[in-house]
Amino acid sequence: MVSPIIKATGIDKYYGTYRALTDISLEVANGEFLALVGPSGCGKTTLLKILAGFEDLSAGSLVIDGEDMTEIPASARPTRMVFQKLALFPHKTVAQNIGFPLHLAKRPKPEIDAAVRRMLELMHLKESYLNRYPHELSGGEQQRVALARSMVSQPPVLLLDEPMSALDAKLKKSLQAELKHLHRHVGTSFVHVTHDLEEAMMLADRICVMRAGKIVQLGEPSEIYYRPANAFVAGFIGDTNLLPAKVTREGDAFRFNCDVLDCANPIIAADQVAPGVAAGADAALMIRPEMLRLLAPGESADCTITGTVNEYFIRGASIQYRIAAAGTEIVMDIPGTSTLPAKQGDPVKLGLALGDLFAVEA
Numbered sequence: 001m002v003s004p005i006i007k008a009t010g011i012d013k014y015y016g017t018y019r020a021l022t023d024i025s026l027e028v029a030n031g032e033f034l035a036l037v038g039p040s041g042c043g044k045t046t047l048l049k050i051l052a053g054f055e056d057l058s059a060g061s062l063v064i065d066g067e068d069m070t071e072i073p074a075s076a077r078p079t080r081m082v083f084q085k086l087a088l089f090p091h092k093t094v095a096q097n098i099g100f101p102l103h104l105a106k107r108p109k110p111e112i113d114a115a116v117r118r119m120l121e122l123m124h125l126k127e128s129y130l131n132r133y134p135h136e137l138s139g140g141e142q143q144r145v146a147l148a149r150s151m152v153s154q155p156p157v158l159l160l161d162e163p164m165s166a167l168d169a170k171l172k173k174s175l176q177a178e179l180k181h182l183h184r185h186v187g188t189s190f191v192h193v194t195h196d197l198e199e200a201m202m203l204a205d206r207i208c209v210m211r212a213g214k215i216v217q218l219g220e221p222s223e224i225y226y227r228p229a230n231a232f233v234a235g236f237i238g239d240t241n242l243l244p245a246k247v248t249r250e251g252d253a254f255r256f257n258c259d260v261l262d263c264a265n266p267i268i269a270a271d272q273v274a275p276g277v278a279a280g281a282d283a284a285l286m287i288r289p290e291m292l293r294l295l296a297p298g299e300s301a302d303c304t305i306t307g308t309v310n311e312y313f314i315r316g317a318s319i320q321y322r323i324a325a326a327g328t329e330i331v332m333d334i335p336g337t338s339t340l341p342a343k344q345g346d347p348v349k350l351g352l353a354l355g356d357l358f359a360v361e362a
């Protein structure tokens with residue numbers, strides 16, 4: 001990375017004797033959108049608070065925008081934080097709320113007015129809202145105003161702690177689009193904590209997956225999704241099938257043996273095997289549900305799975321099948337159709353390409 005805006009090195013955080021973060025090293029590039037994901041309690045908010053200066057670190061170092069942050073209080077850091085719960089001033093109008101950081105910085109009024117209007121436009125908020133009070137806005141509009149306020153002074157780093165988790169699904173979708181739009185137009189680096197993995201995949205340039213206070217994997221969404229470091233990451237990001245398997249090296253490639261799969265030539269390339277497995281760890285074969293297809297009678301594939309339909313869910317654009325096969329349940333997503341290709345209790349044969357398999361540490 002040329003010159004990262006955030007450089008965290010070896011950060012530990014203790015609350016009393018409890019170790020909430022262990023050896024966190026992380027760089028965020030200028031203008032990057034990084035998502036922090038992980039199970040509840042893994043330390044995402046703690047890390048965000050350390051970046052913002054609301055918590056001290058117990059060990060390690062933090063440099064933001066070229067400056068060591070150890071002695072720099074939250075108010076003087078080049079960061080802004082947006083919380084899950086809004087903190088709009090109820091007795092100030094939308095214009096006063098958005099312009100507040102510039103007002104505090106004693107900027108001239110014409111400059112504040114121009115900046116407020118720019119933010120209003122970027123967040124697709126109507127001009128007529130300028131004189132409204134927060135209680136006269138919907139939850140989604142209030143969250144947009146909060147985002148506009150956090151961005152009005154163009155901080156180099158915006159820290160977002162699940163800013164959309166309280167919104168309903170439709171509002172969330174539209175605010176996600178707004179957030180991406182905002183990110184594209186302001187050049188600020190975003191660090192975004194979210195529970196919503198689809199949101200992380202959609203919005204982020206890179207995703208940092210955390211577990212029990214440590215970083216498990218940091219990479220681009222496609223890397224995390226198709227090349228997870230281990231079974232935890234594979235199972236955490238999206239639906240997946242993880243089939244127990246034996247994997248052994250054979251020349252430059254790997255041979256696998258899996259009770260559920262019937263393959264004429266069970267060989268996968270070295271880049272389809274996670275490093276831990278290549279080093280001899282127990283393996284699971286990861287198959288994303290959308291990699292599977294329903295085979296017509298007589299149709300063949302590199303590998304097949306024979307089973308019976310347990311359940312199906314019509315999701316509109318796709319149909320999800322749950323299929324009993326060799327003592328396990330396989331999840332398959334196929335494109336939605338108006339006529340159901342198989343129903344409960346039907347025997348089915350699924351096909352998949354060898355190239356779509358990936359072996360992870362079990």
Ligand SMILES: Nc1ncnc2c1ncn2[C@@H]1O[C@H](COP(=O)(O)OP(=O)(O)OP(=O)(O)O)[C@@H](O)[C@H]1O
Pocket residue numbers: 015018020038039040041042043044045046047
């Ligand atoms: N002020 C505190 N004092 C003591 N322990 C704390 C404090 N804040 C957080 N913790 C503990 O540190 C761990 C990490 O908490 P944190 O809030 O960072 O997790 P998180 O990943 O953001 O979780 P969630 O997704 O549920 O918000 C948790 O076990 C939590 O109970």
